[in-house]
Amino acid sequence: MTESKSESAFKKLGLIDILVESCEALKFTKPTPIQEQSIPAALEGKDIMGFAATGSGKTAAFALPVLQALYEKPSPLFCVVLSPTRELAHQTAQQFQALGAPMGVKTAVIIGGEDNMKQAIALSRKPHIIVATPGRLLDHLEKTKGFHLRHLKYLVLDEADRLLDMDFKEPISKILEIIPSQRRTFLFSATPSKDIESLQRASLRNPVRISVSSKVTTVDTLQEYYVFTPLKHKDATLVYILNELAGKSMIVFVNTKDEGTRIPMMLEALGFSCIPINGNMTQEARLGALNKFRAGSKNILVATNVAARGLDIPLVDVVINYQVPDNAADYVHRVGRTARAGRTGKAITMCAQYDVIRYTNIESELHGDKKLPEFPIDKEGVMLLLGSIDEAQRQAKMSMARLHERMGKGKGGHRNKRRRTDDQDADD
Secondary structure, X not given: OHHHHHHHHHHHOOOOHHHHHHHHXXXXXXXXXXXXXXXXXXXXXXOEEEEOOOOOOHHHHHHHHHHHHHHHOOOOOOEEEEOOOHHHHHHHXXXXXXXXXXXXXXXXXXXXXXXXXXXXXHHHOOOOEEEEOHHXXXXXXXXXXXXXXXXXXXXXXXXXXXXXXXXXXXXXHHHHHHOOOOOEEEEEEOOOOHHHHHHHHHHOOOOEEEEOOOOOOOOOOEEEEEEEOOHHHHXXXXXXHHHHOOOOOEEXXXXXXXXXXXXXXXXXXXXXXXXXXXXXXXXXXXXXXXXHHHHOOOOEEEEOHHHOOXXXXXXXXXXXXXXXXXXXXXXXXXXXXOOOOOOOEEEEEEEOOOOHHHHHHHHHHHHOOOOOOEOOOOHHHHHHHHHHHHHHHHHHHHHHHHHHHHHHHHOOOOOOOOOOOOOOOOOO
């Protein structure tokens, strides 16, 4: 009964049978609001400008119309999806591959941190779908012999607000100059902004504007808490919370790569099953960390914002903001890793004395006058942890010093001159 409802719901959007069956195989029970509104317009050949919260099904909202157009008029180098992070690029390509498997769709992921020559070979095979970070795609367009996008039919700007936040304006502008103007363009974002509007004017033609949720917000199934802790007791408070929630699948978010490296070192010294993901790691190591966390072999992922956007990691029980995020949008994306697809989840934000203004600004923007409850903490229990944590902190500090020494030697002692966000690497 459920299957036939699922099938008819997607078929009513105008999708062909082979894609309806793919949705059914992937257990897509019914179209999400962004899919319901954007897919019919996209199938009519219109440009789309879509705004929807994280976890709302945006990837399928653009992948399904692209795949249907490809099925009707097959051609190589049919669509390019620009993605802000390497991990999201891989995940998007996997979704295209899964939805388009019965059609024999071929995809290529073109991102920084991976071998240029292997990517050039993959492009020479003329895949149907390219999912890329802007800098690396531009690099191939300018330097890879024989590679061009003169016959490109679709361009997708995924997580467009994040693309613009991460200094990708210049490579995106150059890509827009190179690719055909006669194409369909989809722009999807969690939040609107002035930069998004200017990008829309530069890249879309008379787009259908779809806004499922204009206000940045969290889902009803998410239980949100805060913990006020003095900075000097922050590590002990984190360990206390992790002990209280032992056995749960948890993501601990931090604001910097160094904290994203130090905290797992400290937690491992204390016997926790954790793994990091941040910009200090190679691409292979980052994907490996995600796979271990997804598979459940590690139940704590310590992550920078590289894991906050768009990554679909099933069954995350708890998100802990070890550091208060910069703004409400980042907060929503972080806590959106849990309480997905109707499930419940917890989010706990740790607030030290220097974070109060930033935290209260986020709280009031998202919840108005409503104050979030405090997560119950036994302060005596926290104090009892200080002795064992001191030794773990010392070990982590020594490991960090060795790591910085190795990185300094490996880079010839030079730092990147251009400031980039924590999620981004120089060769993206």
